Amino acid sequence: xxxxxxxxxTENGIQAHLAEYVVYLNYPVSKALTLTLPNGTVxxxxxxxxxxxxxxxxxxxxRIPTFHGYSASGNASAEYVYVxxxxxxxxxxxxxxxxxxxxxxxxAKYGGPFRxxxxxxxxEYGMIGTIIFSDPGxxxxxxxxxxxxxxxxxxARNPTQVQKGSVEFxxxxxxxxxxxxxxxxxxxxxxxxxxxxxxxPSLPISYGNAIPFLAALDGxxxxxxxxxxxxxxxxxxVTYSTGPxxxxxxxxxxxxxxxxxxxxxxxxxxNGTDPEETILIGNHxxxxxxxxxxxxxxxxxxxxxxxxxxxxxxxxGWKPRRNIVFASWDxxxxxxxxxxxxxxxxxxxxxxxxAVTYLNIDIACSGPRxxxxxxxxxxxxxxxxxxxxxxxxxxxxxxxQTLYDIWTAESGEIGVLGSxxxxxxxxxxxxxxVDMGAGGGGNDPVYPxxxxxxxxxxxxxxxxxxxxxxxxxxxxxxLLLYHLSTDALIPFDITAWGTELDTYLSAxxxxxESTGAANSLDTLPLSSAITYFQSHITDITSAxxxxxxxxxxxxxxxVNAKLRDFQRGFISQGGLPGxxxxxxAIYAPGLDTGYAPVTFPGITEAVDKRDFGLAAEWVEKTxxxxxxxxxxxxx
Numbered sequence: 001x002x003x004x005x006x007x008x009x010t011e012n013g014i015q016a017h018l019a020e021y022v023v024y025l026n027y028p029v030s031k032a033l034t035l036t037l038p039n040g041t042v043x044x045x046x047x048x049x050x051x052x053x054x055x056x057x058x059x060x061x062x063r064i065p066t067f068h069g070y071s072a073s074g075n076a077s078a079e080y081v082y083v084x085x086x087x088x089x090x091x092x093x094x095x096x097x098x099x100x101x102x103x104x105x106x107x108a109k110y111g112g113p114f115r116x117x118x119x120x121x122x123x124e125y126g127m128i129g130t131i132i133f134s135d136p137g138x139x140x141x142x143x144x145x146x147x148x149x150x151x152x153x154x155x156a157r158n159p160t161q162v163q164k165g166s167v168e169f170x171x172x173x174x175x176x177x178x179x180x181x182x183x184x185x186x187x188x189x190x191x192x193x194x195x196x197x198x199x200x201p202s203l204p205i206s207y208g209n210a211i212p213f214l215a216a217l218d219g220x221x222x223x224x225x226x227x228x229x230x231x232x233x234x235x236x237x238v239t240y241s242t243g244p245x246x247x248x249x250x251x252x253x254x255x256x257x258x259x260x261x262x263x264x265x266x267x268x269x270x271n272g273t274d275p276e277e278t279i280l281i282g283n284h285x286x287x288x289x290x291x292x293x294x295x296x297x298x299x300x301x302x303x304x305x306x307x308x309x310x311x312x313x314x315x316x317g318w319k320p321r322r323n324i325v326f327a328s329w330d331x332x333x334x335x336x337x338x339x340x341x342x343x344x345x346x347x348x349x350x351x352x353x354x355a356v357t358y359l360n361i362d363i364a365c366s367g368p369r370x371x372x373x374x375x376x377x378x379x380x381x382x383x384x385x386x387x388x389x390x391x392x393x394x395x396x397x398x399x400x401q402t403l404y405d406i407w408t409a410e411s412g413e414i415g416v417l418g419s420x421x422x423x424x425x426x427x428x429x430x431x432x433x434v435d436m437g438a439g440g441g442g443n444d445p446v447y448p449x450x451x452x453x454x455x456x457x458x459x460x461x462x463x464x465x466x467x468x469x470x471x472x473x474x475x476x477x478x479l480l481l482y483h484l485s486t487d488a489l490i491p492f493d494i495t496a497w498g499t500e501l502d503t504y505l506s507a508x509x510x511x512x513e514s515t516g517a518a519n520s521l522d523t524l525p526l527s528s529a530i531t532y533f534q535s536h537i538t539d540i541t542s543a544x545x546x547x548x549x550x551x552x553x554x555x556x557x558x559v560n561a562k563l564r565d566f567q568r569g570f571i572s573q574g575g576l577p578g579x580x581x582x583x584x585a586i587y588a589p590g591l592d593t594g595y596a597p598v599t600f601p602g603i604t605e606a607v608d609k610r611d612f613g614l615a616a617e618w619v620e621k622t623x624x625x626x627x628x629x630x631x632x633x634x635x
Contacts, residue, residue, distance in 0.1 A: 001285055002264035005328045006305050009268045013311025014326065016206030016268035021341040023176040023184045023263055024193070025334055026068035029472055033203055035213055038247030045209035049452045050160040054152040057291045057455040064289050064452070065202055067256075068115070068132075069166040069334045070177070072199040073298035076129035078252045079244035080105040081618040084232040086118030086132075088592050091125045093229055093487075097222050099242050105250045107243075109135045111231055114420070114594025116167040119198045129252050129576070130202040133210035134163050137234030140442025144420030145235060155445030155462050159208030163450045164288040168335035169196045171594045172579045174424055178355060180581065183345035183499040190260075190591055199416050201254035211236055213250070217243035243516045266328035270310065272485065274557075277564060278321040278351075281306070281359040281477070282339065282422050284332030293454035294447065294463060296332070298364035299437070302474040303328065309478055320485035322356060332362075335451075347429050355576035356564045357484055358426040358433045364473045365464045366447040367440025368394060370407050375432035375567065377498040381483065381492035382414060382434060389476045394467035403476060410441075418597035420588035423447055428583045430568035432492075436477065440467050455478045488556055489548055490563045494633065495541065498534040501626070504599040505530060506588070511607060520612045521619065526600075530622035533630040562633050569629030572621050576602050577614060585618075585625040 004014040035043040047066055051059045081099060085091040086108035094101060106122035107129060114120075115132055122130040136157050137145045148156040165516040168177060176184040177193035215238050224233040224240030231238045266285070272278075283299035291297075307326055331337035343351065357378065370391070374382050386404035393399045415435075417423060423433035440447050445462035448454045452485055482490050505527060512518045540562060574586045582588040588601040598604050602618030 002266055003067065003327070003328065005266045005285060005300070005304070009266070009307045009326060011444050012304070012308040013314055014270060015269045016266050016326070019265040019267050019342055020262050020350070020392075021265070021338065022186050022188070022260055023182045023331060023337055023341065024178045024190070024258070025261055025331065026070060026256040026258050027501065028259050030064055030253065031067065031203060031255070032253040033205070033253070034251045035216065035286040036249045036251070036392065037216060038245070039232070043212045045205060047205065048160075049206070050247060051161055052152050052453070055453065055455050055457040057457065058452050060290045062290060064164070066164055067341070068164065068202045069205060070116075070168045070172050070197050071119075071202045071254055071256055072198045072200055073254055073256045074129070075253050076105055076201060077249060077572065078103055078105050078128055079246070079248060080107050080213070080250045081127075081221070081243050082107045082240060083122065083357075084111060084227070084229050085112030086121055087113050089230055090232070091121055093227060094242060097227065097242070099221055100244070103128060104244060105129040105131065105252065107210070108132050109234060111135070111138050113592055114167050114170050116169050116198070117171060117592060117594045118202065118581055119167045119202045121168050122201050123198060126416055127200065129200050129250070130248070131205055131213070131252065132202065132211060133205045133207055134161065135207055135234030135236065137236070138231070139446045140444075142443065142446050143235060143376045151446070151448065151458065152461070157207070157446045158453060160206045161448050161451045161453055162204050162206045164204055165450050166334045169203055170335055170419060171589045171591050174336040174419065175344070175579045176337055177335070178487050179341070181344065183341045200250060203252060203254060214238040214240065216248045217241045217245050220245040236492070257418065261618070263330035263338055265330055265342050267342070268307070268326040270314070270324040270326065272322040274321055275323060276354055277490070277560060278325060279322050279356055280325040280327060280426070281481055282327035282329055283361045284329040284338065284422055286330055286333050288333055288450045288456055289452045290298075291408075293456050293459040294366035294454050295363045295449065298366070299361040300328065300458075300468055301470060302361055302364045304619070305474050306478050306481065312480075316617060321488065322485045323354065324481065324485050330423055336422055336424050340425045343425035351429065351431065352568065354564075355426070355431045356490055358423055358431055359420055359477060359480060359484075360423040360433060360435045361435045361437060361473070361477055362435070363439065363529070365438045365469045367444045368440055368469055369410060369441050369444070369486065370403055370436075370438050370473075371415070372434065372436045374434040375427070376496040376564070377492040377494055377567075378434055379496040381416050381480065381491045384590055385476060385479045385483070388479055389472055391472055396466035396468035400564065403472065406408070415588050416420040416597040416599060418593070418595050420595040428571075428581065429590070430571045430584070431546055432567050436473070438473055454536040480532065488551075489544060489572045492558050492563045494537050494563070494566070498537050501530045501533060501586075508600050508604060511604065516608070517607060517610075517612070519606050521607065521615050523619055525623040526619050526626075527604075529626040533626050536630045536633045539635045540633045560634075562635070566629050566632040567634050570625045572625055577606070
């Protein structure tokens, strides 16, 4: 697929090449799971998704088995405990209720923290294995209980559907875990990865297979109602009790094969008239299944079509002001590996000196509802571009409503960047980003995420019949890329940073007040730094306007350099406490979430731990970063 992608881009008029990295991955060899009940009854789930006659992709002989990437090999035999979504607070609640965890196997449901952190938490609380299942209670209104048939006969979740995925400890370090901070090449030294990979085995299962495990715990331990934790109870006909049930024993086996193996990013480069400024756009190419119609192929298809559009522009004699890089990343699913290795190779000096923005399209379409997260300087461009794209009605009918109309009516929110896709390495090297795509809501067909049912049949029947949403996302991404690469002045709005920093400070203040810690931490240095930053917004905005009106090439170059570079100031060398990869002082993935963002992470997470000495240290570091960014904007 790497060469195929390169060939398509080259055919479209944009010369592509392969960038090879040699990384650590692992692959499933064998697995088994049994539940033995006190009466001697043995339940043996098949651990695979059903082959569906209506969907030929599900019967392919080379379909990928259910497993967790980077899971540990091992055998475990023990009683088990249901741990809810497997957050640290869930485990703490169990201990407070007197539930013994040591030496048990964890049964967790998807949702909440990244799956790797469910395994990490299980391991840290002394458990010896983790089983993770998907619950239809997280599927909104589209469930069998509400009268919807399961896929392929209807839009509800198939009872045998399994979510595969990586269990690397993503909030500590993404990328090849054996080459932290440097690119993985044939001769690269390999580091010990034990702090970012599980030591205990884990397996994913379907909710159909999970029911006997949950039912066996009914009446044992503490009921789900008594536990009283967020989303602890799902939609299955069980009590979601904690267990353990005396004599109910799980035996699990997981054997993985380790490999140091090549992967290939596909990189294509369009030279701009100003070699000192670069815009990047990317999508990952690897998948957990043969199909991958939404993840990642919807995004891959959009990039192929965009390469065609920009190739035709080049044929007219057009040339962008800024360099454009198209990227097709490999091994994203294991832990954002391909993009991380590439950034580690090229961050110094080239990306640091020239990168303006990275645009990310992971799942371009798994439903009809647009979702976007972005660095604050891009908020205005993100919204203005929405007003230029017509968004299809349900079913694909033409519409006179813009994406902006639909988006503002549904949410109107631009998210903060956390992690979970290929923008991560760019953000934490001080390069702003946009992450975009369309997904489903509570009343839309259930997307078979990381399942063998993410197929052409699912997409054309339920996800996006007619591919109208795909086309609209492609138009939107193309316009973003065009303006960012071609406008004389980089289309950033720095005023949004002033607003967002105030919002983040208000959230921190609320956290301090709600936890009774308002008198334990002095945030004045932080608020003073924000005021200092805001005082420089007027300067750069005035210079921006003058450059635009005067068309003064020298002034345009000066303003653009400041806009390109100011986010580098937010980078704190040495990284966040305990996770040096994550260097952005303003936002990062939460240590106990993996995906979801935390603002002022160095401060917020220290406050969560009641370590006010560390929190005070990070007030100073964060304030310093904000002042450095402000100084870069000085005119």
